[in-house]
Amino acid sequence: MAVVGLGAAGAATLYQLARRGISAVGIDRFSPPHIYGSTHGDTRITREAIGEGEAYTPLVQRSHAIWRELEAETGQQLLTQCGGLILESAGGGAAGHHRHEFLASTIACANRYGIKHELLSAADVAGRFPQFGLDGNESAYYEPTAGFVRPERCVEAQLTVAGRLGAEIRRDERVLAVESSATGVRLRTDRGVVEAGRVVLAVGAWVRDFVAAEQVQLFNVYRQVLQWYELKPNAVDHTPGAMPVFIWGLSDGNAFYGFPAIDGTREIKVANEQLDTATGADEASLEVDPDEPRQLYDSLIGKRLPGLSPHCLRAVRCLYTVTPDANFVIDDHPDLPGVLLVSPCSGHGFKHSAGLGEAIAQRITAGESDADLSPFRLDRFGAAV
Ligand SMILES: Cc1cc2nc3c(=O)[nH]c(=O)nc-3n(C[C@H](O)[C@H](O)[C@H](O)COP(=O)(O)OP(=O)(O)OC[C@H]3O[C@@H](n4cnc5c(N)ncnc54)[C@H](O)[C@@H]3O)c2cc1C
Incomplete structure (x- = not known):
């Protein structure tokens, strides 16, 4: 498995894969946590009653539980x-x-x-x-x-524990292209090639670099x-x-x-x-x-x-x-089999990120997740995709 982008969503996913004993590599073009994307600035609001949509509440509730577990494990608040x-x-x-x-x-x-x-x-x-x-x-x-919640500390804690559990973390390595290969997915980076069975693409604001013209307008x-x-x-x-x-x-x-x-x-x-x-x-x-x-x-x-x-x-x-309706996109990439497209922002994603990492890890390893991810499918935008 490979996770591209180790911000809020990617770090949480890598941590959850590592916890399940899945061999995984995480790659980021910078050295997370960093100031170039969407996951910095000391604090993020979290709340359980989610005015953006009731489908989000199970995710934030799992996130709170996971952060408490991580606090016990890392000693970080x-x-x-x-x-x-x-x-x-x-x-x-x-x-x-x-x-x-x-x-x-x-x-x-x-x-x-x-x-x-x-x-x-x-x-x-x-x-x-x-x-x-x-x-x-x-x-x-x-x-x-x-x-x-403390976004930088959460990313750091999840990457630290993921690394401890055996995940490979590659910092300052930029993925230039994501392609289908005979065995799954091939990532071309500025340092070489990474082959993976499945890829979670969680590149934040850079998502536009990895989708076709029809989808660029969605982000x-x-x-x-x-x-x-x-x-x-x-x-x-x-x-x-x-x-x-x-x-x-x-x-x-x-x-x-x-x-x-x-x-x-x-x-x-x-x-x-x-x-x-x-x-x-x-x-x-x-x-x-x-x-x-x-x-x-x-x-x-x-x-x-x-x-x-x-x-x-x-x-x-x-x-x-x-996105046009300010809800997440979490769905199979329309053009790249084996790639899960993960775009949980629209300004309200951090509070859900730990629970989302768990749901994504469940989905790509077991085919389904405890939390319902169907509200985040791409086909809700109809002809645009
Ligand atoms: C000002 C602001 C305030 C917010 N307030 C809240 C709030 O109060 N509560 C809340 O719940 N949410 C809030 N959010 C939203 C939340 O912070 C985001 O939803 C979340 O951080 C998005 O995480 P991400 O993993 O999608 O993106 P990011 O954390 O940006 O991660 C993407 C990663 O991908 C990497 N990457 C990109 N391209 C490549 C490549 N080619 N190769 C390798 N790596 C790559 C980047 O370096 C980056 O580390 C806020 C966001 C902002 C900007």
């Missing part, structure tokens, strides 16, 4: 369940990735799976979470088991910016426990999200989403113009998170790979 708030301003509702009625679908999902939660009024939120500057017309969903890449603002000296407590992770859908259709101040720092990570201008994985500038965080602060953040100063301590670029 990976998952912090400090609570999560989905806030919706009156007239809002698009608080996530092309979604409408995000709050309502989150609540429906929580009810379906029996996920513990509370529905809060603006006054409730103001009383419990003074970090937020509300207008008074907001409604909210609070999930106590939501929180954040649009958008440059995103994460920024860390400094807390004001007199700010209320913003640490986990006092402050939840949050996603806030605003009445003008914008949304932004953020995290508490972690690891003893006085910095708060906040971001919005940019889905207007598509780019390419190699074209999206790594540099962040200081105007970008400044504009975000002035237009969105300053008023709604009154404890934050305009001083942006750092900012990084990250990449979304977004």
Whole structure:
């Protein structure tokens, strides 16, 4: 078996293959975890009631269990369940990735799976979470088991344990071509040739390099910016426990999200989403113009998170790979027998990645997985493929 791309999905898959005693090689063009793809920036929100679709909940629930196992094995803290708030301003509702009625679908999902939660009024939120500057017309969903995951640590932990269990990890090796061969699949890399019975292609924003023209249009890449603002000296407590992770859908259709101040720092990570201008994985500038965080602060953040100063301590670029319905693609490659195409992004994939790695390993070794991957088939896009 070979896994191409060792980011969130690939590292999880390699780990799960290694756990099953399957001989596997993982290849990445960089040295993961790294800053060039979609899996960096210290933290990712995780929540069990998934407003993006109820099919995702089993994946995130398995992910939480797997991260706890990995924490026990590696001694690393990976998952912090400090609570999560989905806030919706009156007239809002698009608080996530092309979604409408995000709050309502989150609540429906929580009810379906029996996920513990509370529905809060603006006054409730103001009383419990003074970090937020509300207008008074907001409604909210609070999930106590939501929180954040550490993407770099998760990748590192899974690769470390996979290596310990016998997986071969090839860093800084770029796969140039994936071809059918007499015995399965041949990978041509910038260092030679790798033959494999089956291949998991989990190359993130570079997926466009490995699909035919008809499918390229299904995967649009958008440059995103994460920024860390400094807390004001007199700010209320913003640490986990006092402050939840949050996603806030605003009445003008914008949304932004953020995290508490972690690891003893006085910095708060906040971001919005940019889905207007598509780019390419190699074209999206790594540099962040200081105007970008400044504009975000002035237009969105300053008023709604009154404890934050305009001083942006750092900012990084990250990449979304977004499909037309903002759901994952996990399916057999249309043109390459033996290759599984894995594109779990659209800006919400990390929380599912450990469970997804398990489901992918089950699928390519046993033909089926405990988690239902059928919602992620390519043929839902009809004639496009
Ligand atoms: C700003 C931002 C915020 C996000 N917030 C959240 C969140 O709060 N919660 C959440 O659940 N999700 C979130 N996500 C989404 C989540 O991070 C992604 O879904 C996930 O990281 C995607 O992982 P991946 O494995 O598909 O891609 P990647 O992690 O980018 O992995 C792809 C790998 O393939 C390698 N590769 C590419 N081409 C080749 C090649 N030719 N040869 C060899 N290797 C190759 C790359 O080097 C890379 O390591 C966010 C994403 C971004 C960008």
